[in-house]
Amino acid sequence: KNQVEQSPQSLIILEGKNCTLQCNYTVSPFSNLRWYKQDTGRGPVSLTIMTFSENTKSNGRYTATLDADTKQSSLHITASQLSDSASYICVVISNDMRFGAGTRLTVKP
Amino acid sequence: DARVTQTPRHKVTEMGQEVTMRCQPILGHNTVFWYRQTMMQGLELLAYFRNRAPLDDSGMPKDRFSAEMPDATLATLKIQPSEPRDSAVYFCASGLGPDGLAVSSYNEQFFGPGTRLTVL
Numbered sequence: 607k608n609q610v611e612q613s614p615q616s617l618i619i620l621e622g623k624n625c626t627l628q629c630n631y632t633v634s635p636f637s638n639l640r641w642y643k644q645d646t647g648r649g650p651v652s653l654t655i656m657t658f659s660e661n662t663k664s665n666g667r668y669t670a671t672l673d674a675d676t677k678q679s680s681l682h683i684t685a686s687q688l689s690d691s692a693s694y695i696c697v698v699i700s701n702d703m704r705f706g707a708g709t710r711l712t713v714k715p
Numbered sequence: 716d717a718r719v720t721q722t723p724r725h726k727v728t729e730m731g732q733e734v735t736m737r738c739q740p741i742l743g744h745n746t747v748f749w750y751r752q753t754m755m756q757g758l759e760l761l762a763y764f765r766n767r768a769p770l771d772d773s774g775m776p777k778d779r780f781s782a783e784m785p786d787a788t789l790a791t792l793k794i795q796p797s798e799p800r801d802s803a804v805y806f807c808a809s810g811l812g813p814d815g816l817a818v819s820s821y822n823e824q825f826f827g828p829g830t831r832l833t834v835l
Contacts, residue, residue, distance in 0.1 A: 649808070650806075652823050695758060705760075
């Protein structure tokens with residue numbers, strides 16, 4: 607069983623709508639949690655990096671939350687744009703790196 | 716603008732051949748990572764270097780894979796002999812981290828565009 611579980615596996619929304627992606631993990635000990643955006647055919651791009659003490663971190667229309675007690679993180683995208691169509695990968699850093707399988711987001715006009 | 720570059724972008728080879736992938740990290744970055752991504756396994760960390768020294772290569776099949784950093788501007792990943800199961804996209808990433816710390820150090824990574832490898 608993967609120690610980093612992302613949901614949903616895929617998501618389709620209309621342009622302008624908000625959405626929330628989930629990341630649950632069982633990795634321990636915990637150092638930090640990262641959300642990446644990966645466009646098709648490109649390398650991942652860092653959106654946020656959160657440590658144990660951070661509950662919320664924003665990057666433009668992207669807001670990540672972290673509950674280290676329940677080991678859950680979410681990535682909220684506000685007022686989605688067509689360019690938000692991508693895979694979003696959650697990575698938990700411990701003594702090594704644990705990757706989620708990603709959520710494939712499609713934003714339709 | 717500063718970015719990680721990787722060559723080649725695409726490589727098709729036959730089973731048993733040697734494959735060499737190259738990465739130029741962002742100037743001044745002291746940490747280089749190699750990743751592999753497949754549809755089935757997703758992203759996997761293969762190895763990483765700090766100040767050109769290998770810190771961890773436990774994610775890499777040792778019998779056929781080797782990673783080196785001959786100088787601060789070049790990292791290489793070699794597969795010899797290559798096998799069809801090695802077909803994947805290989806990403807290099809670089810970052811700036813405190814000396815002496817492991818992967819858990821708080822540093823952002825910048826990914827290259829990847830090398831798409833197909834082994835027939």
